[in-house]
Every structure is written in C-alpha cells, then in structure tokens.
Amino acid sequence: MFDIQEIRSQFTILNREVNGKPLVYLDNAATSQKPDSVLKIWNEYYTELNANVHRGIHTLSQLATEEMELSRRKIQKFINAKHDFEVIFTKGTTEGLNLIAYILTQKLKKDDEIIISYLEHHSNIVPWQLLCERTGAKLRVIPIDQNGILQLNYLDEFLSEKTKVVSVNQVSNALGIVNPIEEIIARTRKNSDAYIVIDGAQSAPHFEIDVQKMDCDFFVFSGHKMYAPMGTGILYGKQAILEELPPFHGGGEMIATCSFDGTTYAGLPFKYEAGTPNVGGNIALGAAVDFIERTGRQNIQNHENALLEYAQKKLLELYGIKIYGEKAKRTGVVSFNLEGVGISSDVGMILDKMGIAVRTGHHCTQPIMDFFNIAGTVRASFAVYNTFEEIDKLVEGVQKAQRMLG
Template sequence: MFDISNIRKDFPILSQQVNGKPLVYFDNGATSQKPQVVIDAISKYYEVINANIHRGVHTLSQIATDAYESSREKIRAHINASHAHEVIFTSGTTGAINLVASGFSEFLKAGDEILVSALEHHSNIVPWQLLCAKTGAVLKVIPMDENGELILAEYDKLLASGKVKMVAVNHISNALGTVNPIAEMINKAHEVGAAILIDGAQAVPHMQPDVQALDCDFYAFSAHKMCGPTGVGILYGKENWLQKLPPYQGGGEMIKEVTFEGSTWADLPHKFEAGTPNIADGIALGTAIDYMHDIGFENIQKQEMELLAYATEKLSGIEGLRIFGPKERKTSVISFNIDGIHPYDIGTILDKMGVAVRTGHHCAQPVMSFFCIPGTVRASFSFYNTKEEIDILVAGIEKAKRMLS
C-alpha cells in the first residue's frame, strides 16, 4: 500500500525546518531528495567496500566490482535495454549528451542538419551548437505553440529536407512539464534515416521508459532526479551505435592495449568509461531504482497526478496567476507567474515560509523568450509531497501577492 506518512519518514531531510518553518520541498525538477537507504548505500561503500573496480584480484576489489556491475544490471532491467553493455555510466545527463554529440562529429559534414526542439534544456542545445560549429552542420529547431507543445507538422517539414542526421529532444520539458510524443517522433526520425537521442532527465523520476519499445537510439538521464546521488548518470545507446562512436575520453579502463605507436579500445561499456568511475554513487543509483520499484511506478504516477490536479485547481483560483504549459499531457510541474510581480520576488517570500521552489529561466531561455517573460516560478512535485504542502504553497503565494502588489 502507498502510505505517504511512512514514505516521508524514509527521507530525513523532510523533517527539518527552514527559516523556522517546516520544509516544503517543491524543487524536485532540479533535484529530488534522497531516502535513507540511498544515503546508507553510499556510506556502506566507503565504510566496508571501498576499493577500485575491474582492476584488482583482492577481495574488496571483487566485492566493489560486483556491486557496481549489479547496479548496471538493475539499470538495464529498469529501462529494458537488450544488454548491460548498452548502459554507460556518465557524470549525468549533460555528460551523456556531450558524449554522443562529440562522437557524432565522425558522421557529419557541412550542410547536414541536427534538430532540437524549442522546449530543450540548455544541455540539449549547447552540445549540438558546438558540434555544428566544428563540422559545419546546421542546427534547426522544432517549434512550439502557445500551449507549450511541439508542432509536429513543422517537425515533419524539417525531416523532409533529407539532410537530418540527428534529432535530440527531451522526453519531458523541465520548464513546463510537457510530455512530448517521443514514440511518434522516434518513428518519424527513423523513417528518414536519422538517429535520435532522448533527454530523459525529467522523465525517469515519474515513469519507467522502455528503450526497446521506444526504439530510441540513445536515452540519457541522471541519478539525482530519481532519488539517487548527484554526479552520476546514464547513457543508454543501441549497441550498433556505441560500437561506431569513437571514445569520448582517453585513459585507464577504456583501453585494450596501449603502445607508444597506438592504442586499441576496450569492449563496451568500458570503451566510454575512462578512469576511476564514481563507484559509490553508481552503486547507490541501483539502490535508488530498487527503492522506487518497491514503491511502484504506478503508485508514484497516481500520487503525482493527484498532486498536480489539486495544485492546478488551487493555483488557478488565484487572481492574476498564469500557468504556462499544457493543461494535459504533462507531468507534475506547474510553471507560473503573477501579473506585475517578478518570479524571483515570489520565490524569495516563499523561501521565508519554508517553501522551496525554483525561479528563473530553468536553463531553458528559449522557452522564456517564446513567452516574452524573464522566467517563471516552478513548483515541481514528487511522490513524497502532500496536498497539505500544496495548501501551504497557495497560502504563501497569496501572502506574496499581497506584499508585492
């Protein structure tokens, strides 16, 4: 059973006070909180396992290696990848996208096209801009409409050029919560022979992606948004693409043989995992996935959708408050402004009341430019939040409005 009281006890940070008020944490889109089992997994590694992996015959090294590779297998099963070696540990979503963008320089020539969407986080824009500057490829943008949804008819027109080699699009918008129709977009990209990368950073906290069913070529996400630690993420890549991509970094672990005359590369996944990895946090990501599966993704989605519906109803009743993004086909994010009040000022007053929200452009400046605004207040909910906390948010917004109007 989904018992919110017991679930909240799993997260030690939720019991503290901020500015003399009980913490209400609505910045889950930036990073989620960590359950005690994840914290314990990190401590356990350093207390009783600490050793480098893949390189030692001694017992601790073997235990550490087994724990790390067990985590990789949990991740493989979680996303339904065909093989564990299609799961690459990275520093996060940003690192994963940069790995692919860097490698794709081998396959592009001047005039080739890369598509990104108007909804992208900067981390799924800038790496492709750098790649275009390096190769002479052209970056083109799939436009969005006033509802914060992509215009698929325009996507079709862009694909029809016959020059598109890569499509990079997020599964869910971090700024608006829009859930993009990625299955359809993947199929259309493949029809014209283009590869496609999905930025799943905002999706994995809320749903369980099936990379085989989606048939995406690459899928990237971070641990820290799904109850795991910072500094570790995942790149899923189809085996045939990972075989073709050149190494992203050189060093230990990613080599088969090194001479001064030249080197050869290790087999997947180690070809892309140069140096000593973030072992403790890689293991803890497996623990976080176990924890979320114990709760159940159906339960997580149900709770978060109830919170979204409740918050939308309550916030919509505040005069002068405008919610940006779609009314449907979205996840548990509400991005809003109040007429005549800067979002930063609202966030500052809410913080004094113990309510943590995100304000600004959310690393999605093109989205804000589209709406001709400097930024928004973003409240992003997780399964451990409650309707009572939303009531506190609403009261805080009403107070901020009275003070700042």
Template sequence: MLNIESIRAQFPILSEKINGKPLVYLDNAATSQKPLRVLSAWENYYRSYNANVHRGIHTLSQIATEEMENARKKVQRFINAEFDHEIIFTRGTTEGLNLLAYAFTSKLRPGDEILISHLEHHSNIVPWQMLCERTGAKLQVIPMNDSGELDLLAVDALITEKTKIVSINHISNALGVVNPIEYIIKRARAHSSAYIVIDGAQSAPHLKIDVQAMDCDFFVFSGHKMYAPMGVGALYGKEKHLLDLPPFHGGGEMIAECTFEKTTYAALPFKFEAGTPNVGGNIALGAAVDFIEEIGQQHIAKHENTLLHYAQQQLLSLGGVKIYGQDALRAGVVSFTLEGAGIASDAGMILDKLGIAVRTGHHCTQPIMNFYGIAGTIRASFAVYNTLEEVDLLVEGVKKAKKMLL
C-alpha cells in the same frame, strides 16, 4: 493507495525546518531528496568495501566491482535495455549528451542537419551547437505553440534526408510538458536514417521507461533527479551504435592494449568509461532504482499527477496566476507567474521565508522564456514524498506573496 507518511519517513531531510518552518520541498525537477537506502548504500561502500573496480584481485576490489556491475544491471532492467553493456555510467544527462555530440563529430558533414525542439534544456542545445560549429552542420528547431506544446505539423517538413540526429527531451523541465516522442521517432524513422537521442532527465523519475519499445538509439538521464546522488547518471545506447562510435575520454580502464604506436579500446561499456568511476554513486543509483521499483512507477505517476492537478486548480482559483502549459499533457511540474508581481525571484524569496522551496528563473531554458516574453517563472515540481497538505501551504504562500508584491 501509497503510504506517503511511510515514504516520507525514509527521507531525513524532510524533517528539517527552514526559517523556523517545516520544509516544503518542491524543487524536485532541479534535484530530488535521497532516501535512507540510497544514503546507506553510498555510505556502506566507503565504510565497508571502498576499493577501485575492475583492476584488483583483492577481496575489496572484487566486492566493489560486483556491486557496481549489479547496479548497471538494475539500470538496464529499469529502462529495459537489451544488454547491460549498453548502459554507460556518466556524471549525468549533460555529460551523456556531450559524449554523444563529441562522438558524432566524425559522422557529420557540412549541410547535414540536427533537429532539436524549442522546449529543450540548454544541455540539449549547446552541445549540438558546438557540434555544428565543428562540422558545418545546421541546427533545426521544432517550434512550440502558446500551449507549450510542439508544433507537430512542422515535424514532417523538418525531418528530411539531411537530418542526421534528432535529439528531443521526453519531458520539459521548465513546463513539465510531455513531448510526443513516439510520434517524432516514428516520423524520423520514416523520413531519415537519423540517430534518435532522448533526454530522459525529467522522465526517468516520473514514467516507466522502455527504450526498446520506444525504439530510440540513445537515452540519457541523471541519477540526482530520481533519488540518487549528484554526479551520477547513465547513457543508454544501442549496442551497434556504441560499437561504432569513438570514445569521449581517453585514459585508464577504456583501453584493450596501449602502446606508444597505437591504442585499441576496451569492450563495451568500458570503452566509454575512462578513469576511476564514481563507484559509490553508481551503487547508490542502483539503490535508487530499487526504491522506485519497490513503490512502482505507475503508483508514483498517479500520486504526482494528483498533486499536479490539485496544485493547478488551487493556484488558478487565486486569480492573477498564469500557468504555462496549462492545458498540455504534463508530469511533475506546475510553472507559473503572478501577474503584475515583478520578477519571479521576489515571490520565490517570500516562499522561502515560509519554508517552501521552489525554483525561480529561466530554468536553463531561455528560448522558452523568450517565446513567452518573460524573464522566468515560479516552478513547483513534485516527487513521491510530496503531499496535498504541502500543496495547500504552497498556495497559501503564493497568496501571501501576491498581497506583498501587488
């Protein structure tokens, strides 16, 4: 059993009051709160050894370089990459996906196909649309069903020799549905030579990730959804692909030799890390990995699943609540609407007055909302520091919202 009170004590913000009420923070799919060890790691860098990395022979630069590269090794172990130079520090999932979409420009030709799914966040749609516009490639979409699950019968028909990229999220940020990426990867390997990209923004905080067992070519995720600061994240890529792809940004740090006639690029991972990195943030990302691993991903997943199932049960008991993806395999999210209660934001504002933070709207997944014919949902998303008592407060808040809006 996890000592939730001990875990909560590591998050100063959880003692705050909102509108005179204790904060109930249930917007973790948007961003998680940060434990003291992460805040301390970030602050300690700026207080004690702030310096640029890789470029200085002085002591502070050497310390900063060592600490940031140690964080890279932590991320490598966290997702079980084969080499630490397969970890590229980014600003987050969105930058990682844009990096890939830019780098693939030279790999695609008119008539080639890129396969995504109906359950994608806009950041795993728009960069590929832009790539199609540049290259003449065509975007294909795995359809979803009313249960919020992907139509796997369509996968084999959609994956062909024309498929050059398959980019799928591991967990839907809008519904919490866990996609069968192992099946999709297996089918892609059987029917094409496509690059496999996995958007792990929502899975890295909730599941044990093993990119080698998964056999994806690329895996992207953000730090701020897994207890690290905003503006940090990582792109994993198999060494052979990272060596083959061109860099995304040009400038300092990513060169081997630079002349006016020609520039050659640095070795991995620096080839993809132009400019001064977010040193403090990257070090704090390593501290967030320490926090997660100290608790244990399996314990976090078990606790969050308990919260999810309890929340679903209690919300449905109110009547007039529709949960999207209700019967699907999910992680971390319950996404719902109140029948006849107008737009989701009305309920969200009522909950905020009670100190309860949820997300309302389309969650950057307008195709999902269009499928269901709704403008948006109320989304409660969980982290390891949330409690059953907080779920009870959410349910009471929803009950109050129903009375006020119906």
C-alpha cells in the same frame, strides 16, 4: 498500498525546518531528496568496500566491482535495455548529451542538419551548437504554440536526407510538458536515417521507460533527479552504434591495449567509461532504482499526477495567476507567474521565508522564456513524498506574495 507517511518517513531531510518552518520541498525537477536506504548504501561503500573497480584482485576491489555491476544490471532492467553493456555510467544528463554530440562528429559534414525543439534544456542545445561549429552542420528547431505544445508538422517539413540527428526531451524541465516521443520517433524513422537522442532527465523519475519499445538510439538521464546521489547518470546506446563510434575520453579502463605505437579500445561498456568512476554513487543509483521499484512506478505516477492536478486547480482559483503549458499534457511540474510581478525570484524569496523551496528564473531554458516574453517563472515540481497539505502551504505562500508584491 500507497502510504504517503511511510514514504516520507524514509527521507530524514523532510524532518528539518527552514527559517523556523517545516520544510516544503518543491524543487524536485532540479534535484530530488534521497531516501535513507540510498544514503545507507552510499555510506556503506565508503566505510566497508572503498576500493577501485575492475582492476584489483583483492577482496575489496572484487566486492566493489560486483556491487557496481549489479547496479548496472538493475538499471538495464529499469529502462529495459537489451544488454547490460549498453548502459554507460556518466556524471549525469549533461555529460551524456555532450558525449553523444562529440562521438557523432565524424558522422556529420557541412550542411547536414540536426533537429531539436524549442522545449530543450540548454544541455540539449549547446552541445549540438558546438557540433555544428565543428562540422558546418545546421540546427533546426521545432517550434511550440502558446500552450507549449510542439508543432510536429514542422518536424515533417524539416526531415530529409540531410537530417543526421533528432534530439528532444521526453518531458520539459521548465513546463513539465510530456512530449509525444513515440510519434516523433516514428515520423523520424519513416523519413530519415537520423540518430535519435532522447533526454530522459525529467521522465525517468516519473514513469516507466522502455528503450527497446521506444526504439531510440540513445537515452540519457541523471541519477540525482531520481533519488540517487549527485554526479551520477546513465547513457543508454544501442550496441551496434556504440561499437561503431569512437570513444569520448581517453585514459585508464577504456583500453584493450596501449603502446606508444597505438591503442586499441576495450569493449562495451568500458570503452566509454575512462578513469575511476563514481563507484559509490553508481552503486547508490542502483539502490535508488530499488526504492522506485519498491514504491511502484505506477504508484509514483498516479500520486504525482494527482498532486499536479490539485496544485493547478488551487492556483487557478487565485486571481492573476498564469500557468504556462496549462492545457498541455504534463507531469510533475507547475510553472507560473503572478500578474504584475515581473521578477519571479521575489516570489521565491517570500516562499523561502515560509520554508517552501521552489525554483525561479529561466530554468536553463532561455528560448522558452523568450517565446513567452518573460524573464522566468516560479516552478513547483513534485516527487513521490510530496503531499496535498504541502500544496496548500504553497498556495498560502503565493497569496502572501500577492499581498506583499501586488
């Protein structure tokens, strides 16, 4: 039984007011709110278990280690990784993508090629540009059409023996478009030996992930977008690939032996987890997985898709609303502008006065905005705790913005 009020009761922050109005939080693509069960686990770590992991023989260190490794196993199951040691704790999607781009440096040379798409977040563009600068490789970009849909005939055209990396997101953070990842991976496998990297920042919170079925080489996502604390994230990589590639950071935990004559590296996952990790956050990430599993991933997906359909219908009933990616398959996001209003932040400020939190601007996807010849959009993004009544308030706020700015 899906009980929205019971779900909302688990998020204390939803009881607060903003500018004297009940909070309507529609900025979940930027970060989600955290259920009390996750905050409780995070707090318990610092009040009852606080100790460094893996290094201590004392009780608190042993208990903290057990809890963090239990979280790793929960995440392994959550994404269906073959082994728990293929699950690497990171600070988030951005660190995961930078890690991959760095450790692949030795695998690329001048005039090799990296394929990304027009729909990428800056964190899936800049690390590859930096890799190109280091190696002399070239970046190729899959274009989109006016609906924001990837033109995959260009992928077929781009793929060759020069292709060393294909890195795309599963869901666009700016538009909510769901990309055909299985098809992209199948076409890539057929025509090249490239490493396949999937940015799952906007997919992991919304629907089931199966990295083995997907057959990607790397999959990255952030904890804070899926009800966990900020500063948490996951890099999944296939065992054979991670074992072959070099470390990212050097320091404690990632060594097997260290002397002034040389260093040997620890096995997975510790080879890629140098230094003291975010232990409390990583344990709480496991609690966020528990929350998602209790709620039911299919329940979450069904509810959020219903919210998206309702929001798009209601907004399109208004005069002068442009929704980007309207005809594409989408999840969790409606990104729009008001006719005659050139600055999306003006709309956002009016909505904020009504207690409605949305994101405005380019959403760290300036190439998308350049394609549509706009400075930015108003983005409302949904989570499991949002309601149809909150969408009605959003539409009311947009109508007010139209009156004030039109």
